[in-house]
Amino acid sequence: MSTTAPINTPDVNTPAPAVEVVGVSRVFAARKGDGVTALDNVSLTVAPGEFVSLIGPSGCGKSTLLRLIADLDTPTSGSIEVFGKPARQARIDQDYGIAFQQAGLLPWRTVAGNIELPLELHGVGRAARRARAAELIELVSLGDFSGNYPDQLSGGMQQRVAIARSLAESPSLLLMDEPFGALDEMTRERMQSELVRICAETKAAVVFVTHSIPEAVFLSDRVVVMSPRPGRIREVVNVGLGDMSGRGEDLREDEGFFRALSQVRDLLYGDETPSTPQGTRGVETR
Template identity: 70%
Template sequence: MSEPQGFRPAQPAAVPTPAAATAVEVRGVDKRFETRSGQVQALDAIDLTVAAGEFVSLIGPSGCGKSTLMRLIADLDDPSSGTLTVFGKSTRQARLDQEYGIAFQSAGLLPWRTVAANVALPLELHGVASGARANRVAELLDMVGLADFADRYPDQLSGGMQQRVAIARSLAEQPRLLLMDEPFGALDEMTREKMQSDLVRISAETGAAVVFVTHSIPEAVFLSDRVVVMSPRPGRIREIVPMRLGADAKRAARTDELREERAFFDMVTAVREALHGGAPVGTGPRGVETR
């Protein structure tokens, strides 16, 4: 029996090629904007590689170009110079091939559609047959812990639940890359930490690479394999900090207990010092964000 139109079943693991082993490749990227007061240099000489399955966070002061870089990777804007590829393809081709899903700070759910219908929307738009669509939606809602809320509407959900729906929707077409622009920024601290733990689990289950924009140092440390620290505008990569959280703290195994371990606070301090240009800074209260 042939597969329903538009559905991409899970494929057996293949021997990775260099292109397949690299999710995102950014080389010599500049971005300039024309404004009434003149030209603004948003990004300057950005070089970055994100491996397949890797979780990379972008952090830096407001206006440093984090979201601009995300938009370039997502083919929502064009670089002024330099090149970007996603799984060895142009960003435009990667978008057409649905290689990535996107989640923003606002969940962006359609209020007149149920939770299940919101998650199903990308599948509908790409012609996936109703049976395969229903099966995929059920699988995704189970993954994000919302199987009992399929028939609810967005205004019947908390902020954290709405963001879980948005994440499920971004995973609908089994993308190999997730692009996430401060998706937890508007949530209270308790919900935010729960969502971080959920995202660690989901990214491990799906094997997708993640590029994640945040202003929160503890969030970046908890989630990431590497944290990319950017400078004030024009945005440059000041330092890339690998997360050394101990032999038993691989990303898939991270739990809330990690937040109270010495290695976690050491990494928070390392990222904070990178943000301050390498100068030692006071650590402040444990777990407090530095924005």
């Protein structure tokens, strides 16, 4: 009696990954020679609602990878999808928000006006814009500053406005390139706690570029450790510190936090793989 093997069909109820990077390389042309390889055959999957940090030496391609996901640059080879769409379509559909190291606020617009800007550009009506801005101002704990201008805010407050603006269109993905890099250490830790709270409330997936090992561990579900140029994924560390909603300041004293911290540090400062040039062991940890 013959039997027929079951046909494996995709589960229509399984959500597409927030980010799917497959075999991506990025080579920048040079006037002479073969050019500079910033990324070499990188593959990475980020699940919906997952917080993933990219860390590695300066020049390892982590910001380049973020720009490729955001469709601000194009890979030389490989493919990138955001929620099952090509990166370009995801950008057109406003499926992600993005925040950089500099807040980039318009000095002539108030806190509320800066947050409303993406909505205004996409034709959202005034009443809906104001309601959404008010909601986000409360989310980032700036309720008393909605009418203030950027030069009346501290650096940390400006970054909160930038994060609120990146959330204006309710994206399911946040792309963040060292958003706290220019802040002092105390403000930076407060902003990390704020981001944890915001992510717990919005359930957005996050791809976060940083040079700080403690920051990467405190914030992340997984930390992607990258090698010096050409950028490759050396290893992915599962942090295992629990759900975002349960992460408080006491986590920084947790045994699991220090264990993950040591694991990431060892990967960054440890012996280079054979493909890694010697003499490039230094890494910024500001």
